Amino acid sequence: MRALYTAATGMMAQELNVQVISNNIANMQTTGYKRQRAEFQDLLYEHVRRIGTQTTDQGNMLPVGVDLGSGVKTVGTPRVMTQGTLLPTGRDFDVAIRGDGFFKILMPDGSFSYTRDGSFEMDAQGRITTAGGNLVQPGITVPQNAQSITINPQGQVSVTIPGNPTPQVLGQLVLTRFVNQAGLQPIGDNLFVETPASGQPIDGLPAIDGMGDLQQDNLEQSNVEAVTEISSLITAQRAYEMNSKVVSAADEMLQTTTGMMK
């Protein structure tokens, strides 16, 4: 009874769907989180009676065939890279990207990772780091006696030093973009790394050449929408249930068959 296995693929797919949805809901309040969506496709078909087969010597052909599908597969869990809403926080080191681009982060092993989470901190040496303690690229060091740090939409970081009325420019934040943002690989901690599918990183200045601009004192909220997730959850659960009904129907039919033998 192939229906059993077909329904099993459906149940597995819905289970994965619920897993993706639960991860989205769990990250509803995660800064810079981009929601994922499970994408499904149908599996191969067995052509039991091939369409277009000649049925008579006069050249009559079968107008329809018998094609039996074998279920569903998960083809990917692409990220939906839409802009999250900006939440004003009033913290000087909170920076949100409005538009395309990622902050470039130096990892402890010397490689680079990318993030949309702009809740930065300052370490003991005055360097700007992520909340996880990794350095934001290019490295910017804030002097000990600095007051009121300003990050403008173009990414220029400036401070005022006591006794000097003119603000001092400390450095320039850069953003990185990818042709295929959805192809980035998530490594947790709100970080992504480049893959062959994402394309090469393209560095650029904020607010230039299609790059997003920066908003200081703001954080980008996750783009998870509770209503959407809950309705997908209901759909997934019901679909799971219906697949299990198919399993029990197939089981019942098998039972009937066995019951015939006395």
Added chain:
Amino acid sequence: MENALLVGLSRQMALSRQLEVIANNVANMNTTGYKSDGALFEEFIAPTAQDDGTSRADSAVHFTNDRGIWHDFTQGPVQHTGNPLDVAIDGDGYFVVQTPNGERYTRNGAFQVNGAGQLVTADGMPVLGDNGPITFQQTDHNVAITPDGFVSVNEGNVTNVEARRGKLRLVRFARAQNLIKEGASNFRAPNGVDPEPATNAKLQQMAVEKSNVNSVLEMTRLIDITRSYAQVSALLQQTNDMRKNAISQLAEVPT
């Protein structure tokens, strides 16, 4: 006498095949752009032995035979996703996908961009425009897809000038039932069948067409199938009992 058993068996085989079709529909309840299937049956009339000497000819025996699977091409519900690369087709039409085995047709418009900037399907096959694959440049942003398929972007730092990146090819088939499902949301056209440009289809950006599987219908069919199956097997059981009785009673020799 044997006919009842064989007729019943033919019905049971058809029913279990119909269950497989339903299982596939239900498994694909959440598959973007999936079109549900239905099974078709026909009567198969076996030639009967006929003796002219009897007053009435034997009645013909009718078997069940599955003739084909039909595709239900009704529009699936369109779900808003907010993703600029999701496109739903409203009306009769298909996207054209370039696969290693040739052109394939799909209603699944959950597209992505690959590392080379090409518009691709979820499994990485380029989506064709009127002039080949649609390719974006590295500085492109704000992708907009018009209802008639034009893909435009804002290029570089320019926010008010649009640049065209191509026009999505939309096709239709005069006899869509002839399309063959190939898995991976793709349809294949039989040899010698060429698509024609779709004129009645409109695209909707930031939305996908969900599967058109009607869950109520599938569940009803499911109940119908299991009950019919049990019914037929009761019939077979009775036929069998009848035969058993006949054998045991007829063979009884009165003493």
